[in-house]
Amino acid sequence: xxxxxxxxxxxxxxxxxxxxxxxxxxxxxxxxxxxxxxxxxxxxxxxxxxxxxxxxxxxxxxxxxxxxxxxxxxxxxxxxxxxxxxxxxxxxxxxxxxxxxxxxxxxxxxxxxxxxxxxxxxxxxxxxxxxxxxxxxxxxxxxxxxxxxxxxxxxxxxxxxxxxxxxxxxxxxxxxxxxxxxxx
Numbered sequence: 795x796x797x798x799x800x801x802x803x804x805x806x807x808x809x810x811x812x813x814x815x816x817x818x819x820x821x822x823x824x825x826x827x828x829x830x831x832x833x834x835x836x837x838x839x840x841x842x843x844x845x846x847x848x849x850x851x852x853x854x855x856x857x858x859x860x861x862x863x864x865x866x867x868x869x870x871x872x873x874x875x876x877x878x879x880x881x882x883x884x885x886x887x888x889x890x891x892x893x894x895x896x897x898x899x900x901x902x903x904x905x906x907x908x909x910x911x912x913x914x915x916x917x918x919x920x921x922x923x924x925x926x927x928x929x930x931x932x933x934x935x936x937x938x939x940x941x942x943x944x945x946x947x948x949x950x951x952x953x954x955x956x957x958x959x960x961x962x963x964x965x966x967x968x969x970x971x972x973x974x975x976x977x978x
Contacts, residue, residue, distance in 0.1 A: 822872065823860035825976030826917075826924045830854055833931060833966035840935060841958025851966060854973065857917075857924070866913070875913070884929075886913040891938060894946065905943040907960075910934040915968065929968045936961035 833851040838844065856867040864877040864884040875886030887910070894905040915929025937943040937960055946956040 822874070823858035823863060823865045826857040826859055827972045827976045828854055828856045828974035829927065829970040830973040831968050831970040833968045836930075836965045836967050838962075838964040839959060840962035840964055844957050844962070844964075847964060855970070857927070858976075859924075864917075882917050882919055884913075884915055884917065887911065894941075894943060903942040905941045905946065906938040907941075907943065907946075908936050908938050913968075925972045927968075927970045929970075930965060931968055932963060932965040934961065934963040 831853050833853075835847065835849045835851070838847065840847070854869070856869075858865040858867070859877060859881070862877055864875045864886065866873045866875060866886055873886055873888050875884050877884050890909045890911070892907050892909065894907055911931070911933055913929050913931045915927055917924045918926035918928070935957065943960060947958070947960055
């Protein structure tokens with residue numbers, strides 16, 4: 795959280811359909827636990843239902859805290875963000891480029907979309923115990939230089955539009971409650 799298969803299920807900051815499972819690699823930072831997140835869409839210039847989005851969206855994420863860092867684990871990857879000196883405010887940014895089609899493969903010329911993910915929020919903390927967090931999460935989509943992605947935009951020539959416009963963006967207000975304590 796999830797979103798249309800044309801773009802991966804927004805794996806960078808979003809939740810993931812897969813279970814977290816056991817990991818062979820040690821996670822960074824001190825685990826804060828797993829959180830169930832409910833997102834409410836606050837804006838969308840990509841078009842109603844673009845990328846399979848909905849106004850209400852739920853996913854799970856695991857968080858960990860390190861020296862000046864907050865680690866956001868969506869089950870597919872761990873993204874490091876910045877944790878302010880107050881140990882409560884955080885910001886996370888990531889960039890993903892998705893090849894929508896390679897070369898001159900049908901139905902058209904090369905098209906890659908850059909997606910910038912940004913989350914800003916605050917941990918609800920009682921000392922070191924974090925039981926909840928609130929944040930805003932935004933996604934910005936734009937064709938990369940040299941890409942021709944006109945067929946992905948709704949219009950007369952569009953066969954199966956993915957976006958109402960490009961570049962575009964969408965944002966969510968997130969409210970999360972801890973759903974599992976960190977492992978001992």
